Amino acid sequence: MADAALTLALDAPALRRAFEVAERWLATNREGINAINVYPVPDGDTGTNMLLTWRAALKGGVEGSEGNASDAGAYLGLVARAALMGARGNSGVILSQIIRGLAETSAGAATLDTPALARGFEGASATAYAAVTNPVEGTMLTVIREASAAAVEAQASGEGTEGVLYIMLTEAFASVKRTPELLPRLREAGVVDSGGMGVAVILQGIVCGILDHPLPTEPLVTGTAEVQADAVEHEGHGFCTEFVISGAALDRATIEGELVAAGGSSILVVGDPSMLRVHVHVAAPEHAFDVGERHGTLAARKAEDMQAQHEAWMDDRDDDDLDPASLPSIGLVAVAEGRGIAAAFRDLGAGRVLLGQVGVKVSAGDILEAARRAGRDHAIVLPNDKDVLMSAQQAAAASDGFLTVVPSRSPASGLTAALEYRGDGDAATVAAAMVEVMAGVRAVEVSRSVRTATVDGVAVREGDAIALVDGRMVAATETLEDALLAGLDVATEDGGEIVTIYLGQDAPADAAERLPRLIGERHPDLEIQIVPGGQPYYPYLAGVE
């Protein structure tokens, strides 16, 4: 400790510098945090969602503070407001509530000293707990609570600034380590909580920023081989590139290594030695294709400009001269991944469809903006993803009663809910009818596991086809079709008249022809409808009603 007598007086510029260090550290660890995921499906990008939320918050602090940038309390207020709207994913929402708590506790303070900072984190914890309907221990809530309590206690026992900050940080990482003891699903999956890790990483960045200590050069969290400190520099740029390699004795690790050398990030290689599916973010897709061609024959090549994807995020956003009179009294907003699913929502009356970007969830602000453009008097939003649910609720909380969330956790249940949507009448009644009909849907999700783990009592090997029913793992099989059938067996336990299968972008080409026969043999009384969904990650989604 260089200066044990350090007296802390954080004003707005100092806080901003510390938060920017935290941003860099979170960016460095983003992929590693993404890789910590209970469900071995590559769609829960906690690191990315927390980073984008943190960035949105910081941007709000810069934009709002021009001219009066010295007051710490005012700066935190601006950051907190921007965080609430920029929150993406459930982890982003909780992070935004942590920031809000810090800001509310610090309101009116010109500078923060060590006791004020400790109290600020304590307030952050209390606010975050209060914002969650059913707080679960072993999550980011636990980490902020235990870390802030340690800081308050250290401060009370006479520790200096450095001592308080180090004790807080040590407790934060210890708390992360304990998360599997508190949350059985983490223990079963053999991981720590990703959101909790994100909180610890942010705290570490803030502490390094305050104390002007250099950040470590290597990322703290390495989940998979692709983690590269500079990979995050490609954030938002380059191409989301995908292809399938067919060949003999294909070696995953070799190919991953070559993709890293080709400048790739977010690398995902799954399959077996005769066929591998590759997903990579890379500035030059041809370099990734070259890697693939060295090992076998390529099929299903695809390269999407991620910047263009981002611009297409709100596909209807360019209508600035929108005439409010042309809107229905009650508008419907749906969050969708996949063009086909988006089209089905539009078809059922959704005036706004928020098309998600691969690996990034829509923010509360995106949802609120879409809502304002969907309805004259009211809007109903279908998040269609458990990890969008909280940002939708956050948007609703900020909407003065304009927005109501119908908490759909999958597109299949969301589409059934949309059947009950009406553009006029009493919004609460319409929303209640949507919620009611949704209860009669069982959602089946079929994907490929990206990790070997035991989840919900099902032992899953990396590359297995897996089936989840209403968010619970029910089967791990060799083929996607077997996983779908196993999922349908569970989903039809209590009956069912119709199954709607949404084919993902990775669904086999002949699925539309083969599935009706396969399912019909097992479930002769079930009506079967096949819809091209185009969703990523899940070759098959299904809803049983």
Add this chain to the structure above:
Amino acid sequence: MTNTTSTIRIVTDSTCDLPTDIVEALGITVVPLTVLFGEEELRDGVDITAEQFFRRLGREKVLPTTAAPGPGVFRTVYERLVAEGATHIVSIHVSSKLSATLESARQGGTGLPVTHVDSLQVSLALGVPVMEAARALQQGATVEQIVAVALDTARRTQIFFTLETLEYLRRGGRMSRGQEFFGSLLQIKPVITVQDGEVHPAARMRTKAKAVEELLRRCSDMRPVATVFALHASTPEELAHLRDRLHGLAPESKYVESRITPVIGVHVGPGAVSAGVTRAPDAQSPSFLPA
């Protein structure tokens, strides 16, 4: 207040869907609308039966359209009734918001002793008010009382249809509101109703069985009932189920069943089934009502 010096006759149109035995027993005159297969004009229920129509619908490439009877058709009917001794005619018709039939009837009735009634209904939701009007007439009601009975019965009546597909309704252009209702990517079995004389969406269901349940649920919401009714377009086997369920719903009430006439079949398509309810008279109902 019986009227023994005048002879009143009741006229309606073929969209009333009343079965022949009721029409004959109550002396109702039914003027047919027209079904058009291209250039070929067929009088609804006269030149083409429901049986023939739905069989032909499955074979034809060009979808049929419908047309109101011309004013001349009404004039001929009214003049014949007057010649047969009618001193007054009450002409009760399909909603003016769905068909030009009533307008045509008004033009055809110029200078003749005809009172026109806009039921703002269709199918048996028109048929049941016509039936009640005819029964009031049998019990000696005046023209004013007959008109009041017809309007009040129509007010208390609601009909629901569940369709196999929205395609026919969409092409026929009869749905005035709720364009967002027309989903096509997901299989939807719509439930529609007639409200204020217009076709409105009522529910979108995923299967026929669920749609029929919804139909019955809507009917059961309307208790206490005076009359329940059911219709089918091309699936007589479904009528038995509806009959049983409606009886269970209102064991004491009158029950009418029929087959959807071709001119309505053009808009609802094959496989459509329908059920509806006439609620029991209420405080707004006229004092003269047929027993």
